[in-house]
Amino acid sequence: MIKLHTWKTPNGRKVSIALEELGVEYEVLPIDTGAEEQFSDAFLAVNPNHKIPAIDEGGQTIWESGAILLPLGERHDRDGRILPRDPAKRMEAIQFAFFQIGGVGPNLARFGAALRKEGDKNQEMIEIFGREMNRLCGVLDRILENGNRDYLTGDYTIGDIMHFPWLRIAQNMGADWITSRPRLVDWLDRIAVRPAVARGMEIPG
Template identity: 40%
Template sequence: MIDVYTSPTPNGHKVTVTLDEMGVEYNLIPVDLASGEQKIPAFLAMNPNGRIPVIVDRDNDDFVVFESGAIMVYLAEKYGKFYPRDPKVRSRALQWLMFQMGGVGPMMGQANVFYRYFPEKIQPAIERYQNECRRLFEVLDRRLAEAPYLAGDEITIADFANWCWVRTHNWSGASVEGLEHLNRWLDELYDRPGCQSGIAKPVRIEDSEELIKHARNMVTR
């Protein structure tokens, strides 16, 4: 059984979408970010960076994996799904996964903060990050004009990773208007049952005491 410590954010959804697409049963343990549960010592014992998501593979000596991209690779290797066997195609999947980790996620995150949450509206900062988001969306659009999915003809973890972020573009104020191939891809993944269920997982904050119980077990093992 896989324990998943998470919250309903794009990075959190990357893991639940991957698991649901793979048809893997898992134990969902909510982390209340607003109250800072990700910073308690028991959680930091699993992820020193104090961020979600984290998984614990109970069937593999309670092995802990943090960082959403690393978790996706671990699951893809463990279950042999959405991870191409051909080395070149697999490399392309990893390249586009890193594209999301190093570009799409950080830029959309900053755009979201300055556009929606920062107490002072700093227009140059808002435009800088929104423009960079749009540039990255255009990169994805050009790639998806060449192939149905980011790595080629088969869907991979790279598609799930990028989709979980790009689908939230309205939150950052970045537009996908006119990007025909990107929108085709967004709609196609929305139609997948695993993607639908993965982003709709009920994370009940009132059950978050389970986080402390499970994490403390990890510390004492």
């Protein structure tokens, strides 16, 4: 059975959502990052980069959320529920997964870190990362608008799953890069009502 090392954070929830969508059985191994459990020798043997999520499947360990979703799709998604079978659509889904890893993920993480601290320097960081988040949200909005799409590729894929847990937090915080864009709000709300997403967002319980 797949073992999922995870915590109550957006990167972990990408993987629990994907596993729930695929209906794959998995065991949850909580790593409390607030208690710094990611630095234990046992977890460093799983991921030397001391971050969740990581999975163990059939003796192979994989870390990095995007790298985890790809083999999950390859091994467990014969119907193309989240990783399309059509090669062109599949490539497009992978493109959006990488876009999240290189864009929304790091920028929103740094924006959040700057918000949690005080001081002039951090105000500057809030502005820098907030401006970039606004730009990235504008890109996502235009993709949905120009393709008249319900989801990033048209169909629901790993590209949407990668973005959802991060942008949902920003939406719930009232970030105007999202709340001022009704298409983005509708897209996130459409993803949120999926039962597998609701279940995945509660992992670990």
